[in-house]
Amino acid sequence: MASIDRLLICPLCHDRLLNPTTLHCGHSLCSRHLQAPSSSCPVPLCSSQPPSLRIPPHSRVRYTPAQNPVLPAPIPVPDHRSDVVLNKIIILVDRALQADDSEVQDSDSASASSRESSHRPRKRRKQHAVDDDEEPDLLSHLRSVAAQERSIPPDVPLIPSHHSPPPDPALQEFDKKLLDELTCHICYVLFYQPVTTPCQHTYCAKCLQRSLDHSTACPICRQELPSYYFQDQPLNKIIMSIILKAYPLLYQERAQAIQEEERNARLNTPIFVSNLSFPGVPTILHLFEPRYRLMLRRCLESPHPRFGMIMSPKPGAPQINYGTILEIRSVQMLPDGRSLVETYGSARFRILERGSLDGYMVGRIESIFDYPDDITHTPPEPPSDPTPSTPTNEQLMDTCKAFLDRLQRGAAPWVVQRLNSTYGAMPTDPALFSFWVALVLPIEEHEKAKLLPIRSARLRLMLVVHWIEQLNNNWYAWLTFVVVHGWLVDGPALPCLLWVLFVLTIARLIGWI
Ligand SMILES: [Zn+2]
Ligand SMILES: [Zn+2]
Ligand SMILES: [Zn+2]
Ligand SMILES: [Zn+2]
Structure with missing residues (x-):
């Protein structure tokens, strides 16, 4: 108890904490030191490292935490409320x-009549006076509790149980109550990386983040919390020191269990159900759903930050099994917890088995590669009489390029401009070229997705050329597409002119003018 008591010291006046308030930096001070309405930390040389996101040091992801453009940080503590957990402790x-x-005084007064009955309390008092640090009863008790709790699974609410006779009922009671106070109200286990909100409620950092993914209200008092405030919040220093003093082994086991859980969560590939994407092509995503915020945090903490993306299936259609692995290149966090994620398609995959983890899809996947000799394999070409039905890969690519040239020269120069600016320069590799061209074709996305399972670049090119031939034949639909998309991208002027020319041509053809 005394060793816990010595941790309850104000870092500013170095006296016992009185009505403590915990600030964003993790320092807990007597409330009287804080000048309303500002709550900037008065502790000299206050600097705290954020603990929340453990991005591996060698990660290649450019991570930009959210900047708060409106409110000055830190947020003022409302009405100088007291830190609820610290006050109870x-x-x-x-x-x-x-x-x-x-108890000791009672024993002293009774010692005159009975020397034996006062023996134990006197002994304890003497030890207490000589050296508070020793506390053999408390320390050995805490050690035995921690050892017993080793066998308790991390997910089970922790109720200390003692099968061996306790060393002291008072210490046991104190220990139980202290552990109760150090229990998170979200996960009902010992705090792991405790952080304290402006409303002075304390949670595990990860529990609070997950709660904020769903709601910006404090889970206990429902006060509105700015979610960006906790994206990089330092730990509550005093509560952390009490935990490490009282339950070092239990805390270590909590850490190991959480890391194991996070590792298991990464073993399966997280899958984002959204749009079509292809290998070799950058994709920028806007993640805002709570489940995908959690998925992103877990991805960022992995050595290889990536996830799979598949399309949403059409209503009533069978589920989608093919998608593209997206490598995360950069993440821009937004103040309200949403994020812009820049990714690059690296490989295709097929889902072998699917499940869900905390609301998002995870899957056991296999990668899809092209047949190794596919690129060089083109049909034999008789020198004298080339057969039009068996074009080479180069001829197929030329057909695609000619189509794009026609677009560029014709009424829709924006198409190719958009291709270059959005999807990067035209690849020369036929395997990637097939995906790149398919992206701009004005056909249905689920039709384009048929390219994903095809393991031959040549077959993919043939399918793309088939789509182009269909588009060339179906010129009316193509013109409509150009006009509608041109309208959306360039505004109404050019499409209107096209329509006028088109109507004039038709009118002249049928003899109206
Ligand atoms: Zn103080
Ligand atoms: Zn501070
Ligand atoms: Zn928790
Ligand atoms: Zn609260």
């Missing part, structure tokens, strides 16, 4: 110390 320690003292 102070009361608990005070009561325990008072009870201990009164």
